[in-house]
Amino acid sequence: MMKVSPSILTCDFAHGAEALQFVEKNGADMVHLDVMDGIFVPNLSFGPPVIACLRPHTTLPFDVHLMMQKPHRLIEAFAKAGADSLNIHLECDSPIQETLEKIRSLGVSPAITIKPNTPASAVFPYLPLVDMVLVMTVEPGFGGQSFMADMLPKVTALRQEIDRQGLSVSIQVDGGINAETAVMAAKAGVDNVVMGSAFFNETYPQALVKQVQAL
Numbered sequence: 511m512m513k514v515s516p517s518i519l520t521c522d523f524a525h526g527a528e529a530l531q532f533v534e535k536n537g538a539d540m541v542h543l544d545v546m547d548g549i550f551v552p553n554l555s556f557g558p559p560v561i562a563c564l565r566p567h568t569t570l571p572f573d574v575h576l577m578m579q580k581p582h583r584l585i586e587a588f589a590k591a592g593a594d595s596l597n598i599h600l601e602c603d604s605p606i607q608e609t610l611e612k613i614r615s616l617g618v619s620p621a622i623t624i625k626p627n628t629p630a631s632a633v634f635p636y637l638p639l640v641d642m643v644l645v646m647t648v649e650p651g652f653g654g655q656s657f658m659a660d661m662l663p664k665v666t667a668l669r670q671e672i673d674r675q676g677l678s679v680s681i682q683v684d685g686g687i688n689a690e691t692a693v694m695a696a697k698a699g700v701d702n703v704v705m706g707s708a709f710f711n712e713t714y715p716q717a718l719v720k721q722v723q724a725l
Contacts, residue, residue: 657686
C-alpha cells in the first residue's frame with residue numbers, strides 16, 4: 511500500500527492544529543513537515559518549537575524533512591519536539607553517517623533525501639543506515655512546483671539496489687504529486703508520496719487519499 515504524507519507547508523500556519531486534524535480526518539498516514547533554514551534552500555519555514563506546539567494535535571507520525579545546511583546541530587531538538595522520522599539531505603554539510611546514526615540512537619527513524627541533480631548511486635552506501643530515501647521530484651524549497659518525471663529512473667535504480675542489498679527501505683517522492691503523478695511514481699517503485707497542493711485543494715481529499723493508497 512502506498513503511504514500518503516500531506517505537507518502542511520501548503521496550509522495556513524495560523525490554523526496549524528486544524529490543518530493537522532484535517533489531515534488525520536481524511537485518512538493520511540503521516541504528516542510531512544518541511545523545515546527550511548533559508549541557507550540550504552532560499553526559503554524559511556519553522557523549527558523545533560513549532561513542531562513541539564503542533565505535536566499534541568494529532569496522533570499521526572511526524573515525517574520531518576530537514577532542508578538545512580547543518581542539520582546535525584539540531585537533531586536532538588527535533589527529536590524532543592516530537593519528530594518520528596528525521597530526513598537529512600545527502601548534499602548538506604553535516605557528517606552523513608554520524609548524523610544518521612545519531613538520529614537512530616535517539617529512537618527516531620533516519621531518512622535521507624537527494625535533490626534532482628544528485629544521482630541515485632550517491633545514496634547507495636547509506637541505504638543500510640536509513641528507513642527511507644526521499645527522491646525530490648522538484649527543486650526543494652517551494653511548494654506548488656511541477657512534477658519532474660525524469661526523476662523516476664532514479665527511483666527504479668534505488669529500488670533495484672535496495673532489493674539487491676536485501677533491505678527494507680521505503681522510497682518517498684516529494685514535488686508535484688497528484689492522482690496522476692502518484693501512479694507514475696508507484697510504477698517506478700515508490701511506496702510513499704508527499705502531497706501538498708493536490709491534497710489541500712482537493713474537494714474530496716479522503717477519496718484522493720484512498721485512491722493513492724490503493725496504488
